[in-house]
Amino acid sequence: MTPREPAMTPRDLNPAEIAALRQRYPGAFRSARGPRLLAGLAVAGLLALAGDAMVRLDFSVIRLLAGLGRLGEFSLMLLPPDPAGQAWTFLRALAETLGIAFIGTLAAALLAFPMAFLAARNVVPNPFVHFTLRRGLDVMRSVDVLIWALIWINVVGLGPFAGALAIACADFGALGKLFSEAVETVDAKAGEGVSASGGAELHRIRFGLIPAVLPVLGSQVLYFFESNTRSATIIGIVGAGGIGQYLTELIRVLELRQVAFLILMILVTVAAIDAVSTRLRRALIGGASRQGRNLIGLNV
Amino acid sequence: MLMVKPITPLPPDRAAALAQAYDGAVAASRRRVWAGLAVLVVLTGLAAKAAEVRPWVLAGNIGKFTDYLAQILPALSLGNLGGDLAEWYWGWPKWLALLGETLLMAYLGTLLGAIGGFLLCFAAAGNVARSRAGCFLVRRALEFCRTVPEIVFALIFVIAFGLGPMVGVLALAIHTTGALGKLFAEVVENIDMKPVESLTAAGAGRIETLRFAVLPQVLSNFVSYGLLRFEINVRGAGVMGFVGAGGIGQELLVAIRNFYYADVSAILVLIILTVMAIDLGTERLRHHLLGGLR
Numbered sequence: 001m002t003p004r005e006p007a008m009t010p011r012d013l014n015p016a017e018i019a020a021l022r023q024r025y026p027g028a029f030r031s032a033r034g035p036r037l038l039a040g041l042a043v044a045g046l047l048a049l050a051g052d053a054m055v056r057l058d059f060s061v062i063r064l065l066a067g068l069g070r071l072g073e074f075s076l077m078l079l080p081p082d083p084a085g086q087a088w089t090f091l092r093a094l095a096e097t098l099g100i101a102f103i104g105t106l107a108a109a110l111l112a113f114p115m116a117f118l119a120a121r122n123v124v125p126n127p128f129v130h131f132t133l134r135r136g137l138d139v140m141r142s143v144d145v146l147i148w149a150l151i152w153i154n155v156v157g158l159g160p161f162a163g164a165l166a167i168a169c170a171d172f173g174a175l176g177k178l179f180s181e182a183v184e185t186v187d188a189k190a191g192e193g194v195s196a197s198g199g200a201e202l203h204r205i206r207f208g209l210i211p212a213v214l215p216v217l218g219s220q221v222l223y224f225f226e227s228n229t230r231s232a233t234i235i236g237i238v239g240a241g242g243i244g245q246y247l248t249e250l251i252r253v254l255e256l257r258q259v260a261f262l263i264l265m266i267l268v269t270v271a272a273i274d275a276v277s278t279r280l281r282r283a284l285i286g287g288a289s290r291q292g293r294n295l296i297g298l299n300v
Numbered sequence: 301m302l303m304v305k306p307i308t309p310l311p312p313d314r315a316a317a318l319a320q321a322y323d324g325a326v327a328a329s330r331r332r333v334w335a336g337l338a339v340l341v342v343l344t345g346l347a348a349k350a351a352e353v354r355p356w357v358l359a360g361n362i363g364k365f366t367d368y369l370a371q372i373l374p375a376l377s378l379g380n381l382g383g384d385l386a387e388w389y390w391g392w393p394k395w396l397a398l399l400g401e402t403l404l405m406a407y408l409g410t411l412l413g414a415i416g417g418f419l420l421c422f423a424a425a426g427n428v429a430r431s432r433a434g435c436f437l438v439r440r441a442l443e444f445c446r447t448v449p450e451i452v453f454a455l456i457f458v459i460a461f462g463l464g465p466m467v468g469v470l471a472l473a474i475h476t477t478g479a480l481g482k483l484f485a486e487v488v489e490n491i492d493m494k495p496v497e498s499l500t501a502a503g504a505g506r507i508e509t510l511r512f513a514v515l516p517q518v519l520s521n522f523v524s525y526g527l528l529r530f531e532i533n534v535r536g537a538g539v540m541g542f543v544g545a546g547g548i549g550q551e552l553l554v555a556i557r558n559f560y561y562a563d564v565s566a567i568l569v570l571i572i573l574t575v576m577a578i579d580l581g582t583e584r585l586r587h588h589l590l591g592g593l594r
Contacts, residue, residue, distance in 0.1 A: 070459075106347075161352050247455075267444065
C-alpha cells in the first residue's frame with residue numbers, strides 16, 4: 001500500500017482496488033436493472049389502470065375546474081361558523097352520537113368476547129368450527145355500517161337505537177376477528193402450566209389466556225370506540241340518529257355556516273376522545289406490566 | 301460440589317407479612333376492577349338514555365329481523381336451480397358493471413389518497429420535517445381530512461361537482477390522504493436515523509436524503525398500509541351511492557327502500573363476496589410483501 005493523504009475521496013480509488021472490492025462484495029455491485037425494470041413496469045401498470053379508471057368514471061377537467069370554483073365559493077360561505085341559535089339542539093345530537101358509539105361498541109365487545117375464544121384455534125381446535133365462525137364474522141364485517149343501519153331501521157324504526165344496533169353488528173364482526181387473533185397469538189406457556197398442575201380446560205382459559213389477552217382486547221375496544229364516534233356522525237344520513245341527520249339536511253340546503261359549526265364540534269369531540277382513550281390505552285397496557293413487576297417484587 | 305440444602309420454611313412473622321401484602325395487593329386490584337365496572341355501568345346508563353335504547357322494542361320486533369332475513373332470501377329450489385338463480389340475479393349485467401365501477405372508485409381513491417399522503421407525510425414526520433410550524437399545520441390538515449367522514453365530503457362535493465362516481469373518488473381520496481398521511485408519518489418517525497445522518501454528512505440534498513435514506517426503510521410498510529386502506533375503501537365505495545356519488549350503493553338503497561327483497565340479497569351477496577375476496581387477496585399480498593422484504 002502506498003501512503004495516502006488523510007482526506008480520501010472516492011476518486012482516489014484506482015481500478016485495481018475497485019476490481020478487488022467488486023470481487024469481495026459482489027452483492028453491492030450487482031446490476032439493479034432487473035428489479036428496476038420490474039418496479040417500473042408495476043408502476044406503469046398501476047398508472048395505466050388509474051388512467052383507464054378515470055376514463056370509465058367520467059373524469060372531466062372542465063367539471064373538475066367548475067366544481068373547484070364552486071368549492072371556493074362554498075369555503076367562503078363556511079365562515080364564520082355559526083349555530084344560528086341551534087347550539088343546544090346540536091349538542092343534544094352530539095350526545096346522541098356519542099351514546100350510539102358507546103352502546104354500539106360495548107354491545108359489540110360483549111358479543112365478541114365469547115366469540116374470541118370459540119373462533120380461536122388454540123381453544124377450539126376443530127377446523128370446521130373455526131372456518132364457519134371466522135367466515136360468519138367476515139360476512140358481518142363486510143357489510144357496511146350504513147347498510148346495517150338500513151336493515152335495523154326496518155326492525156326498530158327510525159332513530160338512534162337502530163344506529164347503535166348497526167354499529168354493534170358491524171363491529172361484532174371486526175372485533176370478533178381481532179379478538180380471536182389476539183387469543184391465538186397468546187404465549188401458550190401459562191396455559192400449559194395451568195393444565196400441568198391439574199387445571200381443567202376452563203381453568204386454562206380463565207387463568208392462562210384471559211389475563212394475557214384482556215389488556216390487548218381492552219385497548220382494541222377503546223380504539224374502536226374512537227373510530228365509532230366518527231362513523232356514528234354519519235349514520236344519521238340514513239335516518240339512524242345522531243348528528244348526521246342535521247349535517248345532511250344543512251348541507252343539502254347549503255346552510256354552510258351551521259355545517260362549519262357542526263364539523264368544528266365533531267373535530268373537537270373526536271380530538272378529546274382520542275386524547276382520553278390514548279391515555280386510557282397507555283394505562284391499560286402499562287398497568288399490566290406494572291402489576292407484573294409488583295408481583296415479582298413481592299416474590300423476591 | 302453439589303450440596304443438598306433442605307428448604308427451610310420462612311419464619312412465621314415474615315410469612316404472615318408477605319401473605320398480608322399479597323392479600324392487600326389482590327384486594328386493591330379487586331377494588332380497582334369494581335370501581336371501573338361502576339364507572340362503566342354509569343356511562344352505559346347515560347349512553348343508553350342518549351341513544352334511546354329500548355331493549356323491549358328489540359325483543360318485541362326481533363321477529364321482524366328474522367322475517368326480513370327470510371324475505372330477502374331468494375326462492376331457490378333444487379329442481380329448478382338454474383332458472384331460480386337466473387331470476388335471482390336478473391340484473392347481473394348492470395350489477396356487475398356497477399360493482400366494477402365501485403372497485404375502480406376504491407382503486408382510484410386509494411391511489412390518489414396514497415399519493416397525497418406520501419407527499420405530505422415527510423412534512424408531518426417530526427424527525428425529517430424541516431419546520432416545526434409546517435409540521436403542526438400539515439398534521440392538523442391531515443387530522444381534518446381523516447376526521448370528517450368521506451360521506452360528508454361526498455355530500456358537499458355532489459353539490460359542487462354534480463352527481464357521479466368522480467365525486468366518490470374525490471371524497472375517498474381526501475379521506476385516504478388524511479388516514480394514510482398519518483400512518484405514513486408514523487412509519488417515517490420510526491426509522492433508523494443513521495442512514496439519514498450519513499447521507500446528510502456526505503452532502504446529500506433533501507430530496508436525495510429522502511430517496512436514498514428514508515424511502516428504502518419505509519416503502520414496504522407504505523405499500524402494506526395502502527393495501528389495507530384499499531380494502532377499507534372498497535367497503536366505503538360500496539355506500540357512496542347512498543348520496544349519489546356512484547357505485548353500487550344507489551342500487552342497493554333503492555332495493556332496500558322499495559322492498560325489492562330478492563334484489564337486496566342479490567346485491568348484498570355480491571358486495572360481501574367481493575369484499576371477502578379482496579380481504580383475502582390483500583392479506584396474502586401484504587404477508588408476501590412484508591415477508592419478502594424483511
